[in-house]
Amino acid sequence: MSIHEIFMPALSSTMTEGKIVSWEKSPGDKVEKGQTVVVVESDKADMDVESFYEGYLAHIVVPAGESAAVGAAIALLAETEAEMETAIAQAKTLASSTPPPVASTSSSPAAPEPTASPVAVAENGSNGSHRSGRIVASPRARKLAKELKVDLTNLTGSGPYGRIVAGDVEASVGKTTQPTLPVAPAAIPTAAPAPAPAPTPVVPAVAGQTVPLNTLQNAVARNMVASLSVPIIHVGYTITTDALDSLYKQIKSKGVTMTALLAKAVAVTLQKHPIINAAYANQAIVYPSAINIAVAVAMDDGGLITPVLQNADQLDIYSLSRNWKSLVNKARGKKLQPEEYSTGTFTLSNLGMFGVDRFDAILPPGQGSIIAIGASRPQVVATEDGMFGVRRQMQVNMTCDHRIIYGAPAAAFLQDLAKLIETNPQSLTM
Numbered sequence: 442m443s444i445h446e447i448f449m450p451a452l453s454s455t456m457t458e459g460k461i462v463s464w465e466k467s468p469g470d471k472v473e474k475g476q477t478v479v480v481v482e483s484d485k486a487d488m489d490v491e492s493f494y495e496g497y498l499a500h501i502v503v504p505a506g507e508s509a510a511v512g513a514a515i516a517l518l519a520e521t522e523a524e525m526e527t528a529i530a531q532a533k534t535l536a537s538s539t540p541p542p543v544a545s546t547s548s549s550p551a552a553p554e555p556t557a558s559p560v561a562v563a564e565n566g567s568n569g570s571h572r573s574g575r576i577v578a579s580p581r582a583r584k585l586a587k588e589l590k591v592d593l594t595n596l597t598g599s600g601p602y603g604r605i606v607a608g609d610v611e612a613s614v615g616k617t618t619q620p621t622l623p624v625a626p627a628a629i630p631t632a633a634p635a636p637a638p639a640p641t642p643v644v645p646a647v648a649g650q651t652v653p654l655n656t657l658q659n660a661v662a663r664n665m666v667a668s669l670s671v672p673i674i675h676v677g678y679t680i681t682t683d684a685l686d687s688l689y690k691q692i693k694s695k696g697v698t699m700t701a702l703l704a705k706a707v708a709v710t711l712q713k714h715p716i717i718n719a720a721y722a723n724q725a726i727v728y729p730s731a732i733n734i735a736v737a738v739a740m741d742d743g744g745l746i747t748p749v750l751q752n753a754d755q756l757d758i759y760s761l762s763r764n765w766k767s768l769v770n771k772a773r774g775k776k777l778q779p780e781e782y783s784t785g786t787f788t789l790s791n792l793g794m795f796g797v798d799r800f801d802a803i804l805p806p807g808q809g810s811i812i813a814i815g816a817s818r819p820q821v822v823a824t825e826d827g828m829f830g831v832r833r834q835m836q837v838n839m840t841c842d843h844r845i846i847y848g849a850p851a852a853a854f855l856q857d858l859a860k861l862i863e864t865n866p867q868s869l870t871m
Contacts, residue, residue: 443520444528445494447478449509460508461515462487466498469525472518479515487775496520499528585610657744667806671721674843675801678855682817682833685866692758692870701750701762703814704734704789705869706861708753711787714854718786720809721844735785735805736765738772747805748772749785758870793817799836809846813838 449459460482466472477489478498496518503515519528582605586593591610598605654662685706689699711718711732720727732754735747748768750761771777787809790802793816802813817835824830837858841851861868 443496444499444524444531445496445518445520446514447492447516447518449503449511449513449515450481450490451511458508458510461503461505463505464501464516465489468498468500470498472496472498482775492518494518494520497522497525499525500532502532582606582610589614655744657740657746661745664806665803668804671804672843673804674841674846674848674851675838676841676848676851676855677799677836677838678852678859679834680837680859681822681863682835684864685862686817686833688866688869695759696766697758697762698765700736700789700791701758701765702866702869703791704736704750704753704765705756705758705761706858706866707787707789707812708732708734708750709869710854710858710861712754713857714850716846716850717810717841717854719845720786720807721842722807726845729786731786733784733786735782735788735808737788737790737802738769741773746772746777746782747785747788748777748782749780751780751784787811789814793835799838801838802840804840804842809842810851811840813840 462480462482464479465477466479472478472492472495474493474495475491478492479490481488481490497520499517499519501516503509503513509515517528517532519525583593585591589610591613593605593610596605596609596613598609685702689697689702715728716726718729718732720729731752734750734753736750737745737747739745748765748771750756750764750768753761756764768777768781771781785805785808788802788805788811790811791814792800793814796816798818799815800813802811804811815836815838817833819831820834821829822832822834837855839851839855
């Protein structure tokens with residue numbers, strides 16, 4: 442007998458539990474090796490998960506909308522139709538010995554039955570669109586390709602880890618289609634009906650109500666608590682932005698964003714100050730091989746994520762702006778790949794767009810510095826000739842890991858950043 446447990450995969454190094462967004466297969470459906478079985482919400486994104494085996498989905502242990510710890514059994518897969526009933530009976534035994542999944546599951550799962558072999562699911566598209574001669578594509582992309590008569594072998598996937606998604610198929614024919622729900626094959630009569638996907642409800646804030654944190658908010662909370670153990674130093678600086686504002690007005694129509702300009706300015710300045718881009722680890726200073734600027738973005742459903750502009754010092758401002766727009770769209774749709782939110786070496790947090798004058802940002806785990814940028818406002822200042830004038834200025838505060846970054850290096854970095862923004866912002870377009 443061959444019955445496999447499908448378990449909750451670890452989709453990131455910090456993931457301790459995952460939430461089932463939707464099941465792409467129903468109990469009784471035939472499952473091919475490499476097909477997407479379930480969509481899982483990790484700490485930061487929704488990821489397609491595929492099967493290592495072929496067989497029949499016998500029983501779903503954790504329905505859509507509920508969570509389970511990493512490594513917990515979430516479904517059973519039978520290799521033959523004849524084993525379906527045995528798998529369903531085994532699932533009942535498993536359910537009776539395992540606590541029911543809840544939104545905040547954190548305990549380890551019960552030991553698996555001796556007849557079950559674990560490891561039945563892998564993270565989708567881990568080796569690109571064409572892995573071992575097999576095309577890695579989402580079910581909807583395959584269906585759409587069939588309808589539009591598109592050859593998937595000629596496409597490069599833009600989904601997580603190179604998976605071909607519906608948007609890639611649409612782009613290949615220059616067509617945008619309305620989203621459709623995946624159609625599951627007819628279920629085998631002996632199997633129980635599939636549980637309907639339960640969308641995550643948006644709970645309105647009501648006085649006197651206790652609202653549990655969602656997956657993303659829990660991840661942020663864990664990171665913030667971890668930061669409390671780091672000795673930090675705050676260093677502030679006032680930067681005049683008239684020249685930068687003027688440049689922004691000139692190139693805004695070309696798709697350049699102020700966020701990209703600030704990220705580029707920070708990245709270029711970090712070239713001269715590698716210690717500010719470094720991090721502390723195991724009583725040593727770790728100097729990364731690239732300058733990757735993470736930028737804090739607030740999510741609509743709560744929580745915070747930091748998409749990463751990789752090699753920000755090497756890209757021109759126009760490419761950087763296009764990358765940033767793409768990252769924000771992915772973040773809003775919870776489609777960021779792990780390397781797109783976990784590889785930052787320096788973080789930028791900008792609340793100036795909300796009119797905030799100044800604030801201190803919390804240092805992210807694994808980084809040495811984060812910069813907090815306030816609003817640029819007209820200020821009456823003393824000019825170089827001893828007169829009074831009006832200049833636009835913004836307050837910039839940097840939080841640093843004081844184990845490796847001291848006050849003088851932090852001040853020198855901010856001084857050079859101010860010099861670049863105030864006297865030579867045009868160099869950011871070169």
